[in-house]
Amino acid sequence: MYECAVLSVYVDLALGLVVAFLLLSLLVSGLNEAFVRVLAIRSKFLWAYLRDTMDGADKKSGSWLPASAAGVFGVLPFLRDPRPAHSGDPAPAKAGEMPAARTSQSMMNLLYERVREIDHAKRGKTSIADIPPARFAMAIMELAAAGDRDMRAFLDGLRKIDSPLYGHLNGVWESAQGDLDRFRQGVESWFDGEMQRLSLLYKRYVKWVVAALGIVVTLLFSMDGLEYAKTLLRDNAYRASVTAVAGPEAYDQLQAKCQGGDPVPCVTEVLSEPALVKLMGQAVVSVSIPAEGDPSVHANFAAWWERIMTPSHWPGFLLTYVALLFGAPFWWDVFRRITGIKAKR
Known part of the structure; x- marks a missing residue:
């Protein structure tokens, strides 16, 4: 049982990383194709x-x-x-x-x-x-x-x-x-x-050109691959603890994790906001979709620049950039192999 749970955590981690790299690779390919088509x-x-x-x-x-x-x-x-x-x-x-x-x-x-x-x-x-x-x-x-x-x-x-x-x-x-x-x-x-x-x-x-666009996309989204992996593991562990808890003692533990507040909104927010959405919020411009009301666009230049200039994030940026060089077809193939989706013949 324990081994299955550990395997599930690693599968979730691999799948999350592959999806993130696939989406960013598709963005790079799309920008390149748009550039090629517009300029013939x-x-x-x-x-x-x-x-x-x-x-x-x-x-x-x-x-x-x-x-x-x-x-x-x-x-x-x-x-x-x-x-x-x-x-x-x-x-x-x-x-x-x-x-x-x-x-x-x-x-x-x-x-x-x-x-x-x-x-x-x-x-x-x-x-x-x-x-x-x-x-x-x-x-x-x-x-x-x-x-x-x-x-x-x-x-x-x-x-x-x-x-x-x-x-x-x-x-x-x-x-x-x-x-x-x-x-x-x-x-x-x-x-x-x-x-x-x-x-x-x-x-x-x-x-x-794809290599140059990969640098631009990585920096604009400030996509730290290592931080993203850590966020995935943290969210997975949090979801597991929420699922496993029961009784008054569990409620007290959740309340402590939510810094003394009502754990219900805290748990709801974590479970409804994937790690990818959290990380994309670190981009130079981010879009937030509230539970009520219209989506809003925010400029995060100050926080984004501080993040870019922080050396501890540079290894994660390098990991993301190297991953984007493999291209969208590679990550789609990896995603297909993990999920078991069969290619059409």
């Missing part, structure tokens, strides 16, 4: 790659594709927009002619003409963040067929305008040995591999 980061990342691949780096500013997380979430969203202007027109029946030199017309814009049926406007720019490999391969075939030229002439044109795309397509064409169907499949496979590589690169940059 994924779309800009894709078109920066296409500009570098099809037209080459800008002579003045260098490569369009950022080389660091600061570039992805600093330069790319606010200073350089590589996306073409949105057009609601369908793709023209005949593909545009290849530019004779580096002009305002570019290979990337010609590609956009062939794929803009899947587009919708976002503040005057394209919102396309993913081009299916099969659609990209067909767009290349359509561009190659423009002007009644053959594939060799198209590749020679890419070489004349010094397009980096020439090296990739020329290799695929040589491997296809002049077979257009094999060439199309080869372009599709090559572009699919490039998109996978680009996705891995993007995820690597996103990890740095």
Whole structure:
């Protein structure tokens, strides 16, 4: 019996910590996703790659594709927009002619003409963040067929305008040995591999942003993981004592715990306020929901700042921050394993 009670305490502790880390991880993921969507980061990342691949780096500013997380979430969203202007027109029946030199017309814009049926406007720019490999391969075939030229002439044109795309397509064409169907499949496979590589690169940059957001969320909520665990154990012990007591002596014990006051309101308040709610009340701004009346918002800047500057809380902040780095999927999986919830197949 005693062992079951001890096991129940540890299960409650583990479940409480997992739920707290899961909720905060979801908040971090939500903030990151909101940032990405509002600033169209994924779309800009894709078109920066296409500009570098099809037209080459800008002579003045260098490569369009950022080389660091600061570039992805600093330069790319606010200073350089590589996306073409949105057009609601369908793709023209005949593909545009290849530019004779580096002009305002570019290979990337010609590609956009062939794929803009899947587009919708976002503040005057394209919102396309993913081009299916099969659609990209067909767009290349359509561009190659423009002007009644053959594939060799198209590749020679890419070489004349010094397009980096020439090296990739020329290799695929040589491997296809002049077979257009094999060439199309080869372009599709090559572009699919490039998109996978680009996705891995993007995820690597996103990890740095999630790490930064984890610090912000941890400090704004002043979430001390060690203190939270201690609060969970204390509440569990208190609930156990309330459940076990009976008779006048137990009433006197509860009265002593409630500092001489009426134990009924004291017990009610403790049992109705989870440890997570108590800890979230330490945030820089907290919301209280009274038993009667409307919810109210409180600014706790003075208490929050004192808590942040107290060294005894720093190990707990570090624990919470490290936990958030594991991400919401990890904590959801842990929660599912503890509760026995089975994943849908």
